[in-house]
Amino acid sequence: MDGALVRPPGTRAGLSVEGVSVAYPNGHLALRDASFSLQPGTVCGLVGVNGSGKSTLFKAIMGLVRPSAGQVRIGGEKVQAALKRNLVAYVPQAEEVDWSFPVGVRDVVMMGRYGHMNMLRIPRAADRQAVDAALARVGMLDLAERQIGELSGGQRKRVFLARALAQGGELLLLDEPFTGVDVTTEDAIVELLTQLRDEGRIILVSTHNLGSVPTFCDHVVLVNRTVLAAGPTPEVFTGPNLLRAFGGALRQHSLPEQAKAHAPLEAGHVVVLSDDERPLVMAPDGRVLGRLTQDL
Amino acid sequence: MSELLIPFEYDYMLRAMGIAGLVGAVAGLLSCYVVLKGWSLMGDALSHAIVPGVVLAWLGGIPFAIGAFASGMLAALAMAGLRGRTPIREDAVIGVVFTGFFGLGLFLLSLFPSNVRLQTIIFGNVLGIADADIIQMAIIACVVALALGIWGRDLMLSLFDPVQLVAAGGNPGHMRILLLMLLAATAVAGLQAVGAVLVIGMLVTPGATAYLLADRFGRMAAIATFIGASTGLVGAYASYFLDGSTGGSIVALQAAIFVAVLVFAPKHGIRATRRAAAKAVGTPA
Incomplete structure (x- = not known):
């Protein structure tokens, strides 16, 4: 039996980011004293403007950059x-993948199993089963023999989700999973993430899709060069906090009257906040009402 | 007809065809990684940068492969060291370093103009190489093939998605160093087959050709290896009759195959893509 597939009870991995600062060699301080922690069984949205240090935070959690201060612990262990x-x-992110690379759908999903294989990376029966199961779970078994460039946007996303499923990690990082996908695919992804959460995993999603955040994220981490706020969505994902995180970078439309671009939330207005993608609609008291499925 | 079999009657021809085929096969396999990494210029740089090492190794009386490999690694280090420490773009850094090394090599060579063996380093002379050199080339080729057998999948993953390699507990930086070392080693082996100037052809063309023919890495690698091996063998064979440069005939043959594939490849060839485009807009091709 593959030990990685069967988790001994009580070894659930929490994520803690403790006072992490990241400085790049050119002296740019991308992240300062960022802290938050997540318990197993959480879907957490990572929200902030471009250049706010979201991707640096991702890199620190993956061990791609070394924090100049602080530490990241996954299940109590160091990242490595x-x-x-x-x-x-x-x-x-879809833009980071070379879709003309000569690999098929099944090959990509098998890459998720590399860490379970020996040094030569020769797949065993357990690896093939995990790949088939993952492909079936995202509904891509029929397309397993396609070259990845022959897939639609939504199918491309599913392939990489299947790869993460085949790997079977405790912590799943998704970078802008909703960019360029239709509503059907988005709903399917959200459904899958919810299932994974119920299995006790931690899912950390970096997203511009503000409107969807309250619908599937239990927790939110707001980032702007540091962690501005982190915690349960109803407490953190509020109008004032979002304005603090986004400043003037957010398109804000107050109804019924159009508010001035940088005006703070005005009492008595329904507010629509949009950061590129599906806008968020908030009640006059800052409660989240829902989302628009069409951009303004 | 029997005239065509004459090359097979000479030991030196058999050895030349054998070693050219072996080095061609390994260079062809490696060329897949070079093409997918986008390192054609880097390969060219390394193959030129090994020349001063060869000259110094000969002067010092040590095996040429050791000097060449050391020289190539030194150039790679110089390029890696300059990259990121200066505002100069990477292609300019590569250009400066490799022409610097190559120039130094040619200068050293000009100090000892009578040595034919050194001249063959630049242009290759697979028909006239010593047994000791053949053994060196064969060992290098086998080591490179073995390394790709062991780390080939990780190397491929580091080209496709380095972050996933990290997630699998691997290290893309190590893979970068591995590819550099394999490139330098293969360039050393290719030296005597086709010469320092043309070895980059063997390290790029088969992979580029196979890329047009295959949608899976395994097939691409098999096709590139086959092209490398067969052109090495045929090129060495042909040079017996043409009495010309073996390196030239091997690399020219590879280029000819590339052009044919570029036009006629069933899916990614120029004709096929044109037909597909015509079909898409609904006009007959």
């Missing part, structure tokens, strides 16, 4: 040890 134990799975 957690990676060796296959605890961390990741789904890249």
